[in-house]
Amino acid sequence: MMYDWLFSLTGNEILAMFIVSLLPLFAFILPFALIAVLAERKVSAHMQDRLGPMRVGYHGILQTVADIIKLLQKEDLVATATDKTLFNFAPLLVFMGSYAAFAAIPFSGFFIGSKIDLGIIFIVGVTGLVVAGILMAGWASNNKYSLLGAMRAAAQIISYEIPTLLIILTIVVLTGTLSLYDLSEIQTAYFWNWLIFGGPFFGLQKLLLIPLMILSCLIIYTSTLAEVNRTPFDIPEAESELVSGYHTEYSGMKFAMFFLAEYANMFAVSAIVAILFFGGYQSPFGYLGNSLGWSWLVPVEQFFWFTAKGLFFVFVQMWLRWTLPRFRVDQLMAFCWKYLIPFSFVILLIVGLITLM
């Protein structure tokens, strides 16, 4: 494991812990956010037959770097009527919530922040801080539209957590583990062991599981998409209705923190889908490191596969964003309560029966 390796390397527990806890941020989330913001703009542009940013660097690859520098230089405005304490604390809380989720995500068999047994429940629980932060931001802004956006966000995230949790429960029933590391290890070897293809089961059980798993994958993908407030579920920050929801009043670095949290959340959610249904960090067809006998190559390959899967789902999120229009509030609630929740209950029931077989 990363921590043990660093501990043996540095000989200092605190230093090793420090590096392990900061590594996902500096080695992963920040570069990811930089790339994802650019990718979002490029994908959106090309889907609309435009070019997107083209001026800063070759084909605009340094655009986000320039934007970050601009955000850093900006004046940190705080309106007089805001609740200062909550206003300043909210972006931190939102970022904390999305960053803490990365603690339990296995980037590879070697690199997990914390190998806790309750991994998936920890992630679901700790991302609850995001709701609190968003509500806090909307309330403290003392602005009608911000508050409306925050209320919508809270309502939406809480509603959509139900189908998410039901599908997670289905997976837990099927595999008997809550640890994301164990979940990834179960789906090892070849891609037909991934849970989307019925998991490591045989015969009739696998055949019965495949359609259910595809359906539950779609459900969890949709509901987690709603949880990170992205189009078509972006009613909390609907630009055309609410200016931009709870982060209207924020500027400079605080706004950047919301932004960073949003993109970190996007990846966290994609990673959860990848871990639950697409084998996490497992390669779809064995490892080059194993066949060559270079054991050090395996974690690197695992990291590659994990990021590749995560980025693919992030791309699908962007793809959906530029395909579908925004839901109305009542449609949003109806979709959750009338379609996703009944379907996930039925899936839970059937999967429960299958595991009894």
Add this chain to the structure above:
Amino acid sequence: MRDYIVKFWQGLFTILIGMKVTFKHLFVPAVTIQYPSVKPQLPERERNRLYVNMDDCIGCDQCSRACPVSCIEIETVKSIPGEVLGTTSNGKKKALWVTKFNIDFAKCCYCQLCVFPCPTECIYMTDVYEFSEFSRESLVYDFVTLLPEEREQKKKNFEELQAKKEAEKIAAAKKAAEEKAAAQANKPEEPKSDNKEENKQ
């Protein structure tokens, strides 16, 4: 129940159709033109900034009179005998010095009405459309090819010529008057020629 399932399936299926469309567009070449570095192809008869080829201008003032917003200001001075102004490209002889030919592009409405009356086709539309300025004064374009001193010189020449002619005229008139007086003194019984002389004066 059947309706419910059909709805769910249709929702899912139509999303996939939409995604197919957007995915196709991901590979469609962009229609964006990278403007300052790549200029768009302008239509054949586009109307942009005017240009006056002063070598061909005969100072006839027709463009100025055709202008609906009076943005062209022309002043001309007659040439004095002996000055050679040359000919225009279509063989017209120039007779006037153009001492002022200002076009105010802040006023110009790019209607192209000044282009058609020009007898020598010396005023025409170019394809230049990037000529923004920081002050309105700098949008007044001076097309005259003469130097300011030359313009003054031409005006002075003409005035001198005028003055000379005037002086000559006065002198001639004086002479005529004297002659008339002399003639009257000599032949007082000739009223017809007398009247003529008076009329001339």
